[in-house]
Amino acid sequence: MASVDLVDVRKAYGEHEVIHGVSIGISDGQFVALVGPSGCGKSTLLRMIAGLEPITSGEVRIDSKVVNDLEPKDRDIAMVFQNYALYPHKNVADNMGFALQMRRVPKRQIAERVKRAAEILDLVPYLNRYPRQLSGGQRQRVAMGRAIVRDPKVFLFDEPLSNLDAKLRVQMRAEIKELHQRLKTTTVYVTHDQVEAMTMADKIVVLHDGVVEQIGSPLELYDRPANLFVAGFIGSPAMNMIQGIIRPGATPTFEAEDGTRLPLSSAPSNSDGRKAIYGFRPEHLTIGGPVRTEITVIEPTGSETQVVARLAGQKIVGVFRERISARPGEVLTVGPNLSSVHLFDAASGQRLQ
Amino acid sequence: MATQARTLGASHYPTRIIIYGLLILWAFICLFPIYWTFSTSFKNAVNVTQGHLIPWMDFVPDWKGWRSVGLSPDTIGQTSTAREEFLKRFENSVIASLSASALAVIIGSSAAYGLSRFSYRFGPMRNKDISFFFLAQLILPPVVLAMPFLVLYKELALLDTRIGLILLYTLMVLPIVIWIMRDQFDTIPLELEQAALVDGCSVWSAFLRIVLPIALPGMVAAFILSVILCWNEYFFAALLTSTNAKTLPVMVASQTGSQGINWWSMAALSAAAITPLIVIGIFLERYIVKGLTAGSVK
Known part of the structure; x- marks a missing residue:
C-alpha cells in the first residue's frame, strides 16, 4: 500500500502536448477515479503511472519515491x-500466478496465494480452464485475480468494465468496491462512465483535454461543480442549463434570453447584468412554482417520472417523485430548489455561486 | 446455425450434388499428377509411351524404375551407386531446406516483431515501406540474379557448397517469413506484453514467455512453407551446385539418358522426392491453416 502523487505531469507527442501539467495527490488506501470523455488523457495518465508511457516532464511518485525512470516491473x-x-x-491459475512466478516466489506459496485469490473471486472451479473457455465476467475476474495475488502497492484499472453488459457491469462494480474495502489497496480507476466514478470512488478527478477540471469527493463534484464542464459531465440526466443575465436587487432574479424570470436566493456581488448560465439538476425541481414550462414528453418509470419540457425556449428535464397526470402540450408550473441552483460565468464557464 | 445448415442441405439436395461433383473433379485434377508419377515409376518404356494408366489392367507393374535407383526390394540389400547418389542428394535437400527455413524463421520472426512493435525510420521509409521493401525482393526474377550470384559465389568460394545453398535459400524465403510473422505479431494485442511488463517481465522475457508461445503456430506454418519452397527449388540449385551440394530436383531433372528420358527412374526419383511433402501436407496441413488464419488470440 502506498500513496501516489503526480506533480505537474506533462505528456507530449513531438510538439503536440496532450497532458498539460496534471497534479493529483492520492493518499494511502484511497480509491480514486479518473473520469472524462474519451480522448481526455485519462488512460495516458494511468499508463504513465504504470510506466508503460514515458513521462515528458513532471514527477510521478509512488510511496514518496520518484518512479519516472523505473521500469513497470520495478x-x-x-x-x-x-x-x-x-x-x-496459460490457464487461469497460471495467469494469476505468472507475476509471482516472475518474482521467483516458491511454487507452493504461489499455489496457495492463487487459491486464496480464486476463493475471493469465486474462480476456484475455473482454475484449470483457459481464458477462451471463460465468459466475459469470468475473464474480468481473472484479470482482477492476477492483480490481487501480487498484493501490490497500487492497483490500476483501465476501464475494466466497459466490455461487459450493463447488468454484469453493475454487479462487478459492487464487487470491485467490496474488494477495495477488503484489501484497502490504493487504487486508481479510469472510466468514462461518471456513474461508475460516482458510485465507486472516494475521490474523483475530472479530466478534460489533458487538464484537471476538478478534484473532489463524488458528492462535492455533484453539489458544487467548479465549472460548466464538470456540471454537465457529472450527473444523469445532465444538469439543465439556461443562458441569461443576472438581475440582482431586493429579490434577485435571473433573466433568461427570452425574458423569462427565474428565482435566485441571492446574487453574487458585482454581477448586475452579467451574462451567466443558470444551472439546476432535474431532481431539484418541485411542482408548483413561479416558472411556467410546456411539457414535451412524459416518461414514467414507476418510481419516478421524468418530464421533458420547454423553458425559456430551451429543453429542460425534470425528475419528480410524484406521478404526473398532465399531458404533452400542457403547462406545468415548477420551481427550482433555490439552494441547489448553480450559477456559472457565461464567458469563462467558472462557477459564480 | 446448425439447424439452418441442415434445412439448407435437405432442401437444396441438387446443389449439394453439384458442389460435391465439382469438389471430386477438382480433387481428381489435383491428385492425378501424383498418381501418374507413382504409377509411372512402376512402368517400363512401352507402358509409358502407350499411355497405359491402370495397373494390372493396362499394364503389369514392374520394379524397373525403382531398381534403377537401387530402391526396389531385390536391390535394396545390395550396394548400389545409384542409391548412394540418391541418398546423398536427399540429404543435401533435407539439410539445405531445414537449415535455411530454420534460419529464415529465426531472422524473419525477429524482423517481423520489430516491424510490428516499433516504429522505424530508414531514410524516407517507415515500417510499411520497409515491409514492402522486403516483399518486393520477390518481384525480381531469379534469372536476373543468376549471373551476380554465380560471380559472387565463385569469389566467396561458396559454389557447390551446402552453406552457399543455405544462405541463398534463407534469403529466398525470408520475405515470406517476415510477411507471415508480421501478420502474426500484429494480431497479438499490445496489452498482453504490457501486462507482462507490469507482471514483472523485461522486454525480452515478455517476448520469450508471452509473445513467442502465442505466435508459435504461425512460426510453424512459416517454417513448413519455407521447407516446401526450398525443397522444390531448382533454378539456383542447378546453377550453383554440381557434384557435392546438388539437390534432389536437380538429380530428377538429370535423368535423361542417351536414348531419351528415363521416365521410370525419373518417376521413381520424383516419387521419393515428393513423399516427404505429401506427408507434410497430410499431417501438418491443419497447423499451416491454423497458423495462417490469424485471430488465434481471443
Missing part, C-alpha cells in the same frame, strides 16, 4: 486492462 503496481489481456496460452 514499480510494484498491478494493472487491469480494458480487454483483460489474459495470456491465452
Whole structure:
C-alpha cells in the first residue's frame, strides 16, 4: 500500500502536448477515479503511472519515491486492462500466478496465494480452464485475480468494465468496491462512465483535454461543480442549463434570453447584468412554482417520472417523485430548489455561486 | 446455425450434388499428377509411351524404375551407386531446406516483431515501406540474379557448397517469413506484453514467455512453407551446385539418358522426392491453416 502523487505531469507527442501539467495527490488506501470523455488523457495518465508511457516532464511518485525512470516491473503496481489481456496460452491459475512466478516466489506459496485469490473471486472451479473457455465476467475476474495475488502497492484499472453488459457491469462494480474495502489497496480507476466514478470512488478527478477540471469527493463534484464542464459531465440526466443575465436587487432574479424570470436566493456581488448560465439538476425541481414550462414528453418509470419540457425556449428535464397526470402540450408550473441552483460565468464557464 | 445448415442441405439436395461433383473433379485434377508419377515409376518404356494408366489392367507393374535407383526390394540389400547418389542428394535437400527455413524463421520472426512493435525510420521509409521493401525482393526474377550470384559465389568460394545453398535459400524465403510473422505479431494485442511488463517481465522475457508461445503456430506454418519452397527449388540449385551440394530436383531433372528420358527412374526419383511433402501436407496441413488464419488470440 502506498500513496501516489503526480506533480505537474506533462505528456507530449513531438510538439503536440496532450497532458498539460496534471497534479493529483492520492493518499494511502484511497480509491480514486479518473473520469472524462474519451480522448481526455485519462488512460495516458494511468499508463504513465504504470510506466508503460514515458513521462515528458513532471514527477510521478509512488510511496514518496520518484518512479519516472523505473521500469513497470520495478514499480510494484498491478494493472487491469480494458480487454483483460489474459495470456491465452496459460490457464487461469497460471495467469494469476505468472507475476509471482516472475518474482521467483516458491511454487507452493504461489499455489496457495492463487487459491486464496480464486476463493475471493469465486474462480476456484475455473482454475484449470483457459481464458477462451471463460465468459466475459469470468475473464474480468481473472484479470482482477492476477492483480490481487501480487498484493501490490497500487492497483490500476483501465476501464475494466466497459466490455461487459450493463447488468454484469453493475454487479462487478459492487464487487470491485467490496474488494477495495477488503484489501484497502490504493487504487486508481479510469472510466468514462461518471456513474461508475460516482458510485465507486472516494475521490474523483475530472479530466478534460489533458487538464484537471476538478478534484473532489463524488458528492462535492455533484453539489458544487467548479465549472460548466464538470456540471454537465457529472450527473444523469445532465444538469439543465439556461443562458441569461443576472438581475440582482431586493429579490434577485435571473433573466433568461427570452425574458423569462427565474428565482435566485441571492446574487453574487458585482454581477448586475452579467451574462451567466443558470444551472439546476432535474431532481431539484418541485411542482408548483413561479416558472411556467410546456411539457414535451412524459416518461414514467414507476418510481419516478421524468418530464421533458420547454423553458425559456430551451429543453429542460425534470425528475419528480410524484406521478404526473398532465399531458404533452400542457403547462406545468415548477420551481427550482433555490439552494441547489448553480450559477456559472457565461464567458469563462467558472462557477459564480 | 446448425439447424439452418441442415434445412439448407435437405432442401437444396441438387446443389449439394453439384458442389460435391465439382469438389471430386477438382480433387481428381489435383491428385492425378501424383498418381501418374507413382504409377509411372512402376512402368517400363512401352507402358509409358502407350499411355497405359491402370495397373494390372493396362499394364503389369514392374520394379524397373525403382531398381534403377537401387530402391526396389531385390536391390535394396545390395550396394548400389545409384542409391548412394540418391541418398546423398536427399540429404543435401533435407539439410539445405531445414537449415535455411530454420534460419529464415529465426531472422524473419525477429524482423517481423520489430516491424510490428516499433516504429522505424530508414531514410524516407517507415515500417510499411520497409515491409514492402522486403516483399518486393520477390518481384525480381531469379534469372536476373543468376549471373551476380554465380560471380559472387565463385569469389566467396561458396559454389557447390551446402552453406552457399543455405544462405541463398534463407534469403529466398525470408520475405515470406517476415510477411507471415508480421501478420502474426500484429494480431497479438499490445496489452498482453504490457501486462507482462507490469507482471514483472523485461522486454525480452515478455517476448520469450508471452509473445513467442502465442505466435508459435504461425512460426510453424512459416517454417513448413519455407521447407516446401526450398525443397522444390531448382533454378539456383542447378546453377550453383554440381557434384557435392546438388539437390534432389536437380538429380530428377538429370535423368535423361542417351536414348531419351528415363521416365521410370525419373518417376521413381520424383516419387521419393515428393513423399516427404505429401506427408507434410497430410499431417501438418491443419497447423499451416491454423497458423495462417490469424485471430488465434481471443
